[in-house]
Amino acid sequence: MGADSNQMLLRIEGLNKCFGENVVLDGASLNVPRGSLVTVLGRSGAGKSVLLKCLADVVRPDSGSIHFDGKLLSIGDVSSRADFRRRCSFLFQSNALFDSLTALENVALPLEQTTDLSDKEIRERSLEALRQIELEAHQDRYPSQLSGGMQKRLALARAIVTRPELVLFDEPTAGLDPLRRNAVFAMIAKYQRQFGFTALVVTHDLTEALIASDRVALLDKGRMCFEGTPAEFSASTVAMVEDFRDSAEALGRTLAAIRRGEAMQSEDS
Amino acid sequence: MKQSKLELYVGLFVLLGIAAIVYLTVKLGAKSLIGGDTYVMEARFTNAGGLNAGSSVLVAGVPVGRVEGIRVDGTDYSAMVTLRVEAGLKLPTDTMASIKTTGLIGDKYVALAPGADDSYLTAGSRITMTESSVDLESLIGKMAFGSVEKGKDSPPPAP
Amino acid sequence: MLRAIGRYSLSIVHELGDFALFTGQSFRSAVGARRLGRRIVRAGFEQGVRCLPVIIIVGMFTGLVLGLQGYYVLNRFGSESLLGTLVSLSLVRELGPALAALMLVGQAGSALAAELGIQRNTEQIAALETMGVSSHAYLITPRLLAALVVYPMQTALFVTVGLWGGSLSGSLLLGLEPGVYWSSVEHAVKAQDVRECIIKAVTFGLLTISLCAYHGFNAHRCSSATGARAVSASTTRAVVQSSIIVLAADYIITSFLV
Numbered sequence: 001m002g003a004d005s006n007q008m009l010l011r012i013e014g015l016n017k018c019f020g021e022n023v024v025l026d027g028a029s030l031n032v033p034r035g036s037l038v039t040v041l042g043r044s045g046a047g048k049s050v051l052l053k054c055l056a057d058v059v060r061p062d063s064g065s066i067h068f069d070g071k072l073l074s075i076g077d078v079s080s081r082a083d084f085r086r087r088c089s090f091l092f093q094s095n096a097l098f099d100s101l102t103a104l105e106n107v108a109l110p111l112e113q114t115t116d117l118s119d120k121e122i123r124e125r126s127l128e129a130l131r132q133i134e135l136e137a138h139q140d141r142y143p144s145q146l147s148g149g150m151q152k153r154l155a156l157a158r159a160i161v162t163r164p165e166l167v168l169f170d171e172p173t174a175g176l177d178p179l180r181r182n183a184v185f186a187m188i189a190k191y192q193r194q195f196g197f198t199a200l201v202v203t204h205d206l207t208e209a210l211i212a213s214d215r216v217a218l219l220d221k222g223r224m225c226f227e228g229t230p231a232e233f234s235a236s237t238v239a240m241v242e243d244f245r246d247s248a249e250a251l252g253r254t255l256a257a258i259r260r261g262e263a264m265q266s267e268d269s
Numbered sequence: 270m271k272q273s274k275l276e277l278y279v280g281l282f283v284l285l286g287i288a289a290i291v292y293l294t295v296k297l298g299a300k301s302l303i304g305g306d307t308y309v310m311e312a313r314f315t316n317a318g319g320l321n322a323g324s325s326v327l328v329a330g331v332p333v334g335r336v337e338g339i340r341v342d343g344t345d346y347s348a349m350v351t352l353r354v355e356a357g358l359k360l361p362t363d364t365m366a367s368i369k370t371t372g373l374i375g376d377k378y379v380a381l382a383p384g385a386d387d388s389y390l391t392a393g394s395r396i397t398m399t400e401s402s403v404d405l406e407s408l409i410g411k412m413a414f415g416s417v418e419k420g421k422d423s424p425p426p427a428p
Numbered sequence: 429m430l431r432a433i434g435r436y437s438l439s440i441v442h443e444l445g446d447f448a449l450f451t452g453q454s455f456r457s458a459v460g461a462r463r464l465g466r467r468i469v470r471a472g473f474e475q476g477v478r479c480l481p482v483i484i485i486v487g488m489f490t491g492l493v494l495g496l497q498g499y500y501v502l503n504r505f506g507s508e509s510l511l512g513t514l515v516s517l518s519l520v521r522e523l524g525p526a527l528a529a530l531m532l533v534g535q536a537g538s539a540l541a542a543e544l545g546i547q548r549n550t551e552q553i554a555a556l557e558t559m560g561v562s563s564h565a566y567l568i569t570p571r572l573l574a575a576l577v578v579y580p581m582q583t584a585l586f587v588t589v590g591l592w593g594g595s596l597s598g599s600l601l602l603g604l605e606p607g608v609y610w611s612s613v614e615h616a617v618k619a620q621d622v623r624e625c626i627i628k629a630v631t632f633g634l635l636t637i638s639l640c641a642y643h644g645f646n647a648h649r650c651s652s653a654t655g656a657r658a659v660s661a662s663t664t665r666a667v668v669q670s671s672i673i674v675l676a677a678d679y680i681i682t683s684f685l686v
Contacts, residue, residue, distance in 0.1 A: 286581025
C-alpha cells in the first residue's frame with residue numbers, strides 16, 4: 001500500500017454521482033501513476049466529463065473517495081482542496097479563456113490571484129510559459145483574435161504556468177479534424193514530458209489515445225470496465241472494449257448490410 | 270486599457286467625487302458646524318407655530334445664527350425658543366425678537382431688532398420683548414377677501 | 429390556487445435568503461483576496477468614469493426641468509424666491525440618490541449582469557474556481573466595495589450639477605436673481621438632508637450592484653431559459669429588480685429617517 005500510494009499520484013475509488021434519476025457515475029475507480037499520461041475513453045454521455053469535474057470540484061460526487069499524493073480529498077471541504085488546487089490544473093473543453101483579457105493577462109491571472117510573486121516575476125513567468133507554447137508573438141491579442149489551435153495552446157499555457165503536478169484535460173480534441181487531433185495529442189505528450197506533469201485526458205478519440213497514452217481506461221455507464229496499457233487494450237476481450245475498438249469494422253458491416261438492402265431493392269424494382 | 274491610464278482616470282473621478290461631496294456637506298449642509306464661537310439665549314413666544322430647530326436667526330436681514338430648540342414652558346404654556354447666535358455679535362438687552370415668514374408661504378425665521386440699551390445680552394439670558402407668528406389663515410382670508418373686492422387681476426398686497 | 433401562492437411565497441423567501449448569503453459571501457471574500465486594490469480601481473472605472481457622462485447629462489436636465497417647472501408653479505404664488513429651496517430639497521432628498529442610482533443600474537449594473545452571465549456561460553467562472561481563485565473575491569467583491577464609494581460620489585455630482593441646472597433655467601432663462609436662488613438653496617439644505625442623501629446613495633449602491641451581480645452570477649440557474657437567452661433573461665431581471673428596489677428602498681429609508 002505504502003509503495004503503491006507513492007507511485008500513484010491520483011487514486012479514485014467508487015465514485016458515485018446522480019443527477020436526479022440519472023445515474024452518471026456508478027462506482028468509477030481509476031489509478032493515475034505519477035509522471036504518466038492516462039487517457040479515459042468512453043462514449044459520449046458515459047460520464048467522462050463528470051468524472052473530471054468531480055476531481056476539479058466543479059461537480060460534487062455523492063459518494064466515493066479521491067486520494068491525491070496519498071492524501072484523502074474530502075468532498076466539498078475547502079481546506080483539503082486548497083493544496084490539491086494549487087498542484088492541479090484543469091483544461092476545459094471550451095478552453096474557458098477570459099475573453100476580456102489579453103493572452104498574456106490570461107496566463108498571468110492564476111499567478112496574480114493565487115501567489116505572492118511580484119509583478120515582475122509574474123510577467124517573466126507568464127512570458128516564459130507563452131514562449132514555451134510558441135505564442136509569445138501573440139501576447140497582446142485577445143482570445144477571440146486567435147485560431148482554435150492557438151486558443152487550445154493558450155489554455156494549456158495558462159494551465160501549466162502555475163507548474164502543476166497534475167493536469168486534467170477535458171475532451172481536448174472534441175470537434176477537431178484528424179490533423180488537429182494529432183497536433184493536440186502531440187502537444188500534450190510533448191509538454192507533458194517537457195514539464196514533467198502527470199496528465200489525465202478524457203476523450204473519445206481512440207486511435208490518437210492509444211498511440212499517445214501510457215495507460216488507457218474505458219468508462220461505460222459510470223463504471224470503469226477496462227484499465228491497462230494500450231497494448232493490453234488492443235488485446236482485451238472485454239465486450240465493451242471490443243465494441244469500442246472495432247467500431248470502424250462494425251460501421252463497415254452496417255454499411256455493407258445497407259448496400260445489400262439497396263441492391264435488393266433495386267433488383268425488386 | 271493600460272492599468273496606469275485606468276488609475277489616472279479613476280483618480281480624477283475620485284477627486285471630482287470628493288469635491289462634490291465636500292461641496293454639498295460644507296457649502297450647503299453644515300454651515301453652522303464650521304462657524305466660529307457662538308452663544309445661546311432664550312426667547313419666550315406665545316405662538317411659535319411653523320418655527321423649527323434649524324430655522325434662521327436674522328438681524329437686519331443678515332443670518333447671524335440658528336434656532337437650537339423649541340419647547341413648551343410648563344408654567345404658562347408659552348413656547349421657549351433657544352437661539353444660538355454668533356459670539357461676535359453683541360445684542361442690547363432691549364432687543365426685540367419676532368417670528369416672521371419669507372415670502373407668503375416660505376420658511377419661518379426669527380428676526381432680531383436690536384434696541385438702544387447700554388447693557389448687552391449674555392449667554393443664557395432671556396429676550397423679553399417678543400412678537401409671535403402671524404396667524405397665516407386669517408391673513409390669507411383677509412387677502413383673498415381683499416383681492417375679490419379689488420378684482421381678479423390685481424396682485425395681492427405684500428404682507 | 430392557495431398552494432401556488434404558498435409555493436410562490438416560499439420561493440421568494442428562499443431567493444431573498446440566497447441573495448443575503450450571496451452579499452455576505454462577497455464581503456467575506458474581501459479577506460485574503462489578492463490584488464484587490466487593482467480590481468477595485470477597475471470597478472471604479474466601470475462605475476465611475478464610464479457613468480460620469482450620463483450622470484452629468486441627466487443631472488443637468490433634471491435641474492433644468494425642476495427650475496423651469498418650479499418657477500412656473502411658484503410664480504403663481506409670487507414666491508419665486510423659494511425656487512432654490514424647491515430645487516435643492518427635491519434633488520438632495522429624493523431625485524439625486526434615486527435618479528443617480530437608476531442611471532448607474534442602467535449603465536453599470538446591466539453591464540455587470542451581462543458580463544457575469546456570459547462568464548458563467550463560457551465556464552470562465554468555473555475556470556477561476558478550478559484555479560483556486562475565489563470567483564466571489566475576484567469578480568464581485570471589488571465591484572461591491574467600489575459601489576460603496578462611487579455611488580455617493582456620483583450622487584453628489586448629480587446633485588451639484590442639478591443645482592447648477594436649476595440656477596441656469598431659473599436665473600438665466602427666467603430672470604430670477606442668482607443670489608436669491610443660491611441663498612435659498614443654502615438656507616434650505618440642512619446637514620441632516622445631506623446625511624440622508626449619502627445614506628441613500630450607499631444603500632442603493634450596495635443593493636443594486638449586489639443584485640445585478642447575483643443575477644448575472646447565477647445566470648445558469650435561470651429556470652426559464654438556457655444559454656444566451658438565460659443571459660438576457662437574467663440581465664433583464666437584474667435591471668428590473670434593481671430599479672424597483674431603488675424606489676422601494678427610497679420610500680423605506682425616507683419614512684424611517686424623516
